[in-house]
Amino acid sequence: MLKIQTAGVSAKTMMPPKLRTIEEKDKAAFKVGYRKELNSLLKATADLDNALLDGDLEKAKQVAEQIDALKKSSHEVYKKMPRKKKD
Numbered sequence: 001m002l003k004i005q006t007a008g009v010s011a012k013t014m015m016p017p018k019l020r021t022i023e024e025k026d027k028a029a030f031k032v033g034y035r036k037e038l039n040s041l042l043k044a045t046a047d048l049d050n051a052l053l054d055g056d057l058e059k060a061k062q063v064a065e066q067i068d069a070l071k072k073s074s075h076e077v078y079k080k081m082p083r084k085k086k087d
Helices: 001-012 017-021 024-054 057-078
Strands: none
Touching: 001 017, 001 024, 017 024
16 A cells, blocks of 8 residues: 555656647646546545555445546546557
């Protein structure tokens, strides 16, 4: 859990490469959204850690599923680079 949380905190200091493809007028909102997604991840990892510490495996499973869904949706928006069109 600590590795995931540490990586999340480190990621907050970086910007995704996809930022290069965003129009200038949209960059501020993109950056805010990115930070908020990381905050959601960090909160969820703390919730997961607490559930595990409490021995509440059902809650831990639910939170882990939320983390997985968050990862998938966030990567869709912030990580994947648009493909270059072939001529």
